Amino acid sequence: MSGRRRHSSDMMSTPDRFSYPPSPSPSSYSTYSSEKSTSGRSRVKGAARSVAGVFVACFSPPDEDSNHHSSSAYGGSDAFSSTSDVSGASDSTEGKKRGTARGIYATQNDSTRMREPGSIKFTLAEITAATKNFSPALKVGQGGFGTVYKGQLKDGTLVAVKRAKKSVYDKNLGGEFLSEVQALSKVEHLNLVKCYGYLHHGDERIIVVEYVANGTLREHLECFNGNVLSLASRLDIAIDVAHAITYLHTYTDHPIIHRDIKSSNILLTDKLRAKVADFGFARLAADPESGQTHVSTQVKGTAGYLDPEYLKTYQLTEKSDVYSFGILLVEIFTGRRPVETKRELEERVTARWAMKKFKEGDAISVLDPKLEASDANGMVLEKILELSLHCVNGHRKNRPTMRRCVEVLWNIRKDYKELLD
Template sequence: MKSPNTQFSGGGRRSSSGAVSMSSSSVGSRTSDRLPHSPSTSTYSSTTTTISQKSNSGRNPVIIAVKSVVEAFASCFTPPEPKSSSTNFGDSDSFKAPSVASDGGRKKRHSSSSSRGRSIYGSENNSTHTKEAGSIKFNMEDIYKATKNFSPSLKIGQGGFGIVYKGCLTDGTVVAIKRAKKNIHDKHSGAEFRSEVRTLEKIEHLNLVKFYGFLEHGEEKILVVEYVSNGTLREHLDSVDGNVLDFASRLDIGIDVGHAITYLHMYTDHPIIHRDIKSSNILLTENLRAKVADFGFARLAADTESGATHVSTQVKGTAGYLDPEYLSTYQLTEKSDVYSFGVLLVELVTGRRPIEPKKEIKERITARWAMKKFTSGDAILTLDPRLERSAANSLAMEKIYELALQCLAPHRQNRPTMRKCAEILWSIRKNYRELAG
């Protein structure tokens, strides 16, 4: 019997290693997999974004040994002061109407801005908001009916932002309903809600959770998204249902996630950085298709047309997946998602969580341990012991690790784009299928 599904970050019962969202008003409300606040770490209180111009730093060669996230934590937790006027992502008017990928993210077509150009926050209570004409309509009464007044029996996940329920709307559509915590003093959760709404309003892709709408009614903040029935990738890697996710399925999932992130980076009107790519944010359908969820940390990328190369912003993400360069410089780019994707690739091969506190010290940071074994010629020792040691699996593992090593390069200029990652994975899968027969 499968365990209850986890629909959002923080993932309910099972969670990956701690996430970072350091704000004096928010740390206590983050999910169980978020890092606790301590005096030794900085307080990230800024919610603004500044665009920084191109730096003069030179290119550095790929360093084989991946830096320890733990080491970076000790020295890099003092955010810089903003140097220029800033733009609040949650209130930005520059988040334009979206493009929709109709063929897996390879083409782009622009939707009418007139259909989505309205303000999505200046609304009255008990109002209904939907993604576009023809979307599902609902009001607060419908939400109460769908969740049986937010019955605990329909709870499928819980995080610092709130609780997620499975519900059935009046037209029969089964959905996931995310109910924000009622905490008027927690400005951070409100910013996450606005960020997630703004992102979900602008995107549509086969490998992203579908957005049906949102609703604000008094203190209630509700997000309604696609219900994905088969749990999270992390649950499957943990074999929560007793079944082992085979290597071919893991490779397919990696490709699905690669497509989703490529779409966010390249095929929206303005590139979007997810900032929290991790296995507990990847939902699986019954046929093991992957859908990336939880856009509470998502940010617009830098406006490269104006010459900007990065966004300077507070550090958010999940420990073990965090880009060490972003962690130390507060400079966010699409390559931060690439780094997280590299960690995810290692997770798919090893089956381990990014941080394994019960392992001996040299194995606790999974990506660092796996890359060291790979570069010393002992990659096979890192393969999930539940997987077959076949020629096809071994060769694909080596190729995946070659890609992961590039994604995990300490400096962003040495990492590939997500589009390149997806292309490489396609090639790996083609060769894998030929060899596996």
């Protein structure tokens, strides 16, 4: 049975190469186009040294006690954080030709009002009208950053309105807030929640983003609606998330590190397409051509998903997102949270437990019990755990790029479909 293969890899010494051949061009998956703004690069570079300022402060927990909240329509940050400093950039070299081959990593907004995503400066009257004066009945999320409301614009567009608590930002940092909104507004991809615009009025700091109504990935893994995510759907979701992170790392005008990849920040559409949300912890790296290798910053993120090398060195790179993605992969296919405190001691850290079973040749035993332990599912699980093993390597230089993760996942899906045919 495919789930019983013996494997001798070590979590701390895995290679950055895979046996899978390169995948077919993703352009067959879905193709989108976007006209790049000629001023986008200068605007982004202007914000590079302040990307952890008010935008992060607006939507980050103000203290360590604000660790938990939920949203069925947007997602949030049940994370811990502290102040950041910028000194450097990402260690990826793939960004040197960014923007020249965007392919599926660009998308086009279809709303007539949203022709320039993120550029709309909303009025307070528009926001209050959209949310019915911040009606409690429209509240869909609550956390340390503030409150998320469901809203509807005059043109019918459904939005999520993120209203920051007045206690979590510095009123003197309005300029940084504006520049960072402008920088992040240039992020546009099918698998990323769109940023429509913002409000900076008096002591109000509000971000208006796309509304995604079908709940978070974490909720679906827990069958909150009574339906079990099939293995095929989980594989599609993993690919969607990988595409989104690849776009951030490689195809934007400037590399972006999300820094909080986790299941509660992955939103699902009615068709179970994944959208990565919550850029509250996102960081712009310096231009890779500068020769710098990382961003030096105090740690931000969510326990269980955090890159241990980042925790140790305070050096943030794209490979920190890769680590989080590896943890997310294990979560998607086991159904378990990264840390399960009520489990037996050897099963509490889900990735460690799953990798141990994988190396012992018993991968199938970690498959979400809600799924069938078939040969085809066992094959997928083994290959997913092999990829995860590389992603969670203790040394970032040994982790694959997100682009490589996409290629591997495409081939896993191809092999799975062939087995089912």
